[in-house]
Amino acid sequence: MSVGIRHDDLRRRNRAMVISAVRRAGQPSRTEIAATTGLSHSTISAISSDLIAEGILAQSKASEAGSLKRGRPQVGLTLNPEAAAVMTVVLSLNFLSVAVIDYAGHVVAEEQRRLTTLTLSRDELVGECVSIVRRRLEDPDLDVRSVARIALGIQGITDSHARAMLWSPITPLTDIPFADILEREFGIPATMENDCNMMAVALRWRDPERYRDDFIAILLSHGIGMGLVLKGELFTGTHSSGGEFGHMIHRPGGALCRCGRRGCVEAYAGNYAIWRNAMQLGEDAEPTDVGDAEMRALAARARETDGPEREAYRKAGEALGYGLGSLFALIDPAPVAMVGVSAAAFDLIEPSLREAIAQTAGGQHSKSISFDTEPNELPLIREGCAMRALTFVDQEIFAPGAPVRTTATAMASHELA
Amino acid sequence: MSVGIRHDDLRRRNRAMVISAVRRAGQPSRTEIAATTGLSHSTISAISSDLIAEGILAQSKASEAGSLKRGRPQVGLTLNPEAAAVMTVVLSLNFLSVAVIDYAGHVVAEEQRRLTTLTLSRDELVGECVSIVRRRLEDPDLDVRSVARIALGIQGITDSHARAMLWSPITPLTDIPFADILEREFGIPATMENDCNMMAVALRWRDPERYRDDFIAILLSHGIGMGLVLKGELFTGTHSSGGEFGHMIHRPGGALCRCGRRGCVEAYAGNYAIWRNAMQLGEDAEPTDVGDAEMRALAARARETDGPEREAYRKAGEALGYGLGSLFALIDPAPVAMVGVSAAAFDLIEPSLREAIAQTAGGQHSKSISFDTEPNELPLIREGCAMRALTFVDQEIFAPGAPVRTTATAMASHELA
DNA sequence: CTCTTTTTTTCGAGCCTCAAAAAAATCCTG
DNA sequence: CAGGATTTTTTTGAGGCTCGAAAAAAAGAG
Numbered sequence: 001m002s003v004g005i006r007h008d009d010l011r012r013r014n015r016a017m018v019i020s021a022v023r024r025a026g027q028p029s030r031t032e033i034a035a036t037t038g039l040s041h042s043t044i045s046a047i048s049s050d051l052i053a054e055g056i057l058a059q060s061k062a063s064e065a066g067s068l069k070r071g072r073p074q075v076g077l078t079l080n081p082e083a084a085a086v087m088t089v090v091l092s093l094n095f096l097s098v099a100v101i102d103y104a105g106h107v108v109a110e111e112q113r114r115l116t117t118l119t120l121s122r123d124e125l126v127g128e129c130v131s132i133v134r135r136r137l138e139d140p141d142l143d144v145r146s147v148a149r150i151a152l153g154i155q156g157i158t159d160s161h162a163r164a165m166l167w168s169p170i171t172p173l174t175d176i177p178f179a180d181i182l183e184r185e186f187g188i189p190a191t192m193e194n195d196c197n198m199m200a201v202a203l204r205w206r207d208p209e210r211y212r213d214d215f216i217a218i219l220l221s222h223g224i225g226m227g228l229v230l231k232g233e234l235f236t237g238t239h240s241s242g243g244e245f246g247h248m249i250h251r252p253g254g255a256l257c258r259c260g261r262r263g264c265v266e267a268y269a270g271n272y273a274i275w276r277n278a279m280q281l282g283e284d285a286e287p288t289d290v291g292d293a294e295m296r297a298l299a300a301r302a303r304e305t306d307g308p309e310r311e312a313y314r315k316a317g318e319a320l321g322y323g324l325g326s327l328f329a330l331i332d333p334a335p336v337a338m339v340g341v342s343a344a345a346f347d348l349i350e351p352s353l354r355e356a357i358a359q360t361a362g363g364q365h366s367k368s369i370s371f372d373t374e375p376n377e378l379p380l381i382r383e384g385c386a387m388r389a390l391t392f393v394d395q396e397i398f399a400p401g402a403p404v405r406t407t408a409t410a411m412a413s414h415e416l417a
Numbered sequence: 418m419s420v421g422i423r424h425d426d427l428r429r430r431n432r433a434m435v436i437s438a439v440r441r442a443g444q445p446s447r448t449e450i451a452a453t454t455g456l457s458h459s460t461i462s463a464i465s466s467d468l469i470a471e472g473i474l475a476q477s478k479a480s481e482a483g484s485l486k487r488g489r490p491q492v493g494l495t496l497n498p499e500a501a502a503v504m505t506v507v508l509s510l511n512f513l514s515v516a517v518i519d520y521a522g523h524v525v526a527e528e529q530r531r532l533t534t535l536t537l538s539r540d541e542l543v544g545e546c547v548s549i550v551r552r553r554l555e556d557p558d559l560d561v562r563s564v565a566r567i568a569l570g571i572q573g574i575t576d577s578h579a580r581a582m583l584w585s586p587i588t589p590l591t592d593i594p595f596a597d598i599l600e601r602e603f604g605i606p607a608t609m610e611n612d613c614n615m616m617a618v619a620l621r622w623r624d625p626e627r628y629r630d631d632f633i634a635i636l637l638s639h640g641i642g643m644g645l646v647l648k649g650e651l652f653t654g655t656h657s658s659g660g661e662f663g664h665m666i667h668r669p670g671g672a673l674c675r676c677g678r679r680g681c682v683e684a685y686a687g688n689y690a691i692w693r694n695a696m697q698l699g700e701d702a703e704p705t706d707v708g709d710a711e712m713r714a715l716a717a718r719a720r721e722t723d724g725p726e727r728e729a730y731r732k733a734g735e736a737l738g739y740g741l742g743s744l745f746a747l748i749d750p751a752p753v754a755m756v757g758v759s760a761a762a763f764d765l766i767e768p769s770l771r772e773a774i775a776q777t778a779g780g781q782h783s784k785s786i787s788f789d790t791e792p793n794e795l796p797l798i799r800e801g802c803a804m805r806a807l808t809f810v811d812q813e814i815f816a817p818g819a820p821v822r823t824t825a826t827a828m829a830s831h832e833l834a
Numbered sequence: 835c836t837c838t839t840t841t842t843t844t845c846g847a848g849c850c851t852c853a854a855a856a857a858a859a860t861c862c863t864g
Numbered sequence: 865c866a867g868g869a870t871t872t873t874t875t876t877g878a879g880g881c882t883c884g885a886a887a888a889a890a891a892g893a894g
Contacts, residue, residue: 003454003455004430004431004434004454004455004456004460005422005427005430005431005434005851006455006456006851006852007427007850007851007852007879007880007881008851008852008880008881010422010424010427010850010851010880010881010882011880011881011882013421013422014421014422014881014882017421017422029841029842030841030842031840031841031842037420037421038420038421038423039421039423039882039883040882040883040884041841041842041843041883041884042842042843042844042845042882042883042884042885043421043881043882043883044842045842045843045844046843046881046882049843069839069840069891069892070838070839070840070891070892070893071838071839071840071841071890071891071892072839072840072841072842072888072889072890072891073840073841073890073891073892074840074841074842075841075842213655214655230655231655237747237748237749238630238631238647238648238748238749238751239749240749242747242748242749243747244746244747244778245746245747247746247777247778248743248746248747248778249739249742249743249746249776249777250669251668251669252667252668252735252739252773252776253776259778261776261777261778262776263776264778318669322666322669325666326665326666326743327747329661329662329664329665329666330654330659330660330661330662330665330744330747331654331655331659332577332654332655332656332657332659334655356669359666359669359670359678359679359680360664360666360678361661361664361665361676361678361681422882423882423883424848424849424850424881424882424883425849425850425882425883427849427850427851427881427882428849428850428851431850431851446872446873447872447873448871448872448873456851456852457851457852457853458852458853458872458873458874459851459852459853459854459873459874459875459876460850460851460852461873462873462874462875463850463851463874466874486860486861486870486871487860487861487862487869487870487871488859488860488861488869488870488871488872489857489858489859489860489870489871489872489873490859490860490871490872491871491872491873492872492873835894836893836894837892837893837894838891838892838893838894839890839891839892839893840889840890840891840892841888841889841890841891842887842888842889842890843886843887843888843889844885844886844887844888845884845885845886845887846883846884846885846886847882847883847884847885848881848882848883849880849881849882849883850879850880850881850882851878851879851880851881852877852878852879852880853876853877853878854875854876854877854878855874855875855876855877856873856874856875856876857872857873857874857875858871858872858873858874859870859871859872859873860869860870860871860872861868861869861870861871862867862868862869862870863866863867863868863869864865864866864867864868
């Protein structure tokens with residue numbers, strides 16, 4: 001049963017409010033914050049002077065540009081970049097990348113590393129992650145002692161508590177509690193996030209106009225993934241990261257999917273599916289890894305001549321269209337962002353996709369559904385992880401006088417409960 | 418952007434907390450409430466004495482039964498039945514039923530009426546609803562001047578603001594803003610709810626052990642509908658009532674659905690679909706209305722001999738199974754309640770349903786998914802509407818000193834803003 | 835240099851919640 | 865049957881929080 005609101009929660013929540021207003025608006029004045037939060041000027045004034053004293057916010061005198069107004073000029077409030085830092089760890093096929101991000105959201109350090117994720121043992125894979133994090137934390141060039149949170153992003157299924165990877169296409173291993181491992185190793189709170197969810201978080205951050213309360217991010221890559229934002233909140237399953245759009249059933253008993261079942265959307269629209277259809281290997285052909293370059297070449301051939309390559313993309317579009325149609329029957333249509341290497345071939349996919357959607361319940365407004373494409377998923381995933389981690393820090397710094405792990409500028413008096 | 422918490426919100430929310438605790442627990446003591454809400458005894462004491470003074474709660478001396486404990490005996494708090502009343506209006510095929518329910522949730526009056534919904538004009542249909550409500554409101558036998566809210570339930574699609582019926586199988590008419598109409602006519606706040614959503618609300622209320630945070634209610638009747646509760650909240654679409662499970666695509670380009678499209682789950686599992694398959698009329702046969710008695714006879718024949726009737730139920734199970742499988746790919750498996758006349762034939766449906774689910778991503782734990790059946794949807798819908806309306810009243814009575822529309826026992830001093 | 839305008843801070847009032855103590859209501863024990 | 869023992873409920877005082885109004889601050893306009 002949901003719990004009552006205590007008196008001290010009030011301040012905590014309103015501090016949260018102010019911080020997130022600053023994070024979103026960039027450099028809002030106190031007056032602006034009062035307007036967006038609906039709180040009184042006095043409250044905003046009190047809270048922001050607290051936050052400034054604690055080193056979380058900073059004043060940026062110049063309100064820039066059009067300061068042509070009469071009256072006392074507004075004072076912009078900004079996030080103090082030194083208030084804290086977060087680290088993102090993105091693990092994808094044969095690739096591990098880490099970045100350190102300051103509290104204002106700027107990358108201050110990064111490191112990338114190639115490795116063969118498919119063949120590494122459990123200890124090796126975990127070891128690689130731990131050691132790359134350690135290297136960044138121990139970097140003498142940089143004061144990263146203030147890293148307050150780590151967000152890991154991984155392709156695959158994570159649990160709903162954001163603690164563990166349950167399954168991933170990048171490794172045969174399962175159930176690795178990465179978040180717990182890093183947390184124990186470094187004593188820094190960590191979470192394990194699903195790649196497509198992070199894509200959605202990043203899109204919302206990049207373009208809040210377009211991706212606001214309801215939208216869908218679909219990863220078109222080796223596999224098919226989805227990140228879903230409904231009513232302004234990331235939609236996750238009840239036990240897992242959820243939203244396994246790629247494994248909705250397109251054709252019962254149909255083509256062989258990488259997951260071992262038959263007829264999933266992915267078995268028609270994943271890179272391997274497009275590839276085997278283009279090569280006319282049959283729908284039961286074992287899924288194989290196809291490089292990005294090869295996929296781009298395939299798309300080029302499909303654009304050139306009307307052969308099996310084009311047909312393969314047509315089938316992918318059909319599967320995606322019917323899948324989206326079923327999804328739209330459940331959640332109402334919403335803007336869609338197509339991300340990943342096959343999003344660059346969206347011109348080949350779109351016609352049959354729209355045709356299929358038009359055959360479904362969600363297709364009533366088929367024409368009004370808009371698609372956007374973004375061929376490169378990695379930057380999005382990292383941005384999403386960064387925002388996710390920073391938001392956690394925002395939430396934790398609220399606890400008055402009990403900043404989780406901040407720089408010396410913040411008061412470090414009280415201890416954690 | 419979400420809004421800050423004002424100081425007076427605090428009291429309002431905590432009052433809400435207390436009221437809902439009483440509604441859920443039936444007759445909790447103050448101490449019990451303090452425990453479940455996490456608020457202090459003093460706060461609960463203050464709030465509940467306010468609520469008693471306002472006539473919203475009442476004390477029931479006897480804590481009944483096992484009062485064998487030492488110490489000062491607990492005083493049970495109950496909802497004052499006279500604090501307010503609500504009305505439910507359930508509109509289904511050829512049937513209109515109304516009930517008046519007191520604040521404690523007991524039916525105090527009802528009226529039912531047969532009519533031919535499919536042929537009534539817009540004005541006639543609206544007129545029937547208005548006049549049946551008026552009759553109940555003007556009933557001299559009963560003091561129903563305190564009706565504080567009306568909840569309408571209807572089969573079909575409603576808008577997400579719960580104002581209008583957008584589409585319904587019980588009438589060819591569309592876009593009727595029932596809630597606005599009743600609200601204007603009687604000056605009583607009203608909402609328009611989707612039938613399956615109300616089924617879900619009622620199930621949760623009936624059996625909170627089983628139907629708690631995540632579950633699915635599926636209506637197996639003429640059409641196929643769904644009510645979905647995720648993370649303790651009713652899941653609705655962003656524009657409409659959403660959850661059009663029946664119109665997820667089972668077989669692209671497949672059987673003709675009542676909605677005019679092809680291959681929907683409903684086109685295999687709706688009553689008309691089972692009927693036409695059993696009668697071997699072909700998958701393109703025009704959907705026809707089939708009576709409940711005929712469906713029961715059909716089920717009996719299917720149980721008797723292994724003929725086309727049994728095959729029709731098998732196909733229905735397959736469609737439902739693949740549909741559920743796709744759904745479970747998105748939201749993780751959850752307990753399912755099958756409601757409606759065909760739920761009584763679930764024994765015929767279950768085998769192929771489970772087999773189909775096992776072929777899907779959600780089917781990993783296929784065996785652990787549990788199904789419950791309830792052949793009669795109408796009582797559930799009415800109960801759901803009642804709870805929904807009462808919950809609204811709970812929310813509105815919170816506003817301190819501004820009860821929306823209560824009996825004379827409640828202080829009626831302040832006016833609405 | 836003074837007036838106007840706008841932003842920000844200060845201050846007192848009014849609530850709200852909380853912890854601790856007091857009061858109330860019953861059972862238990864000798 | 866009186867005096868604990870025990871548990872629930874109410875009372876009380878303290879501390880916080882937000883709010884509105886007023887004051888202070890910081891410019892531009894004339």
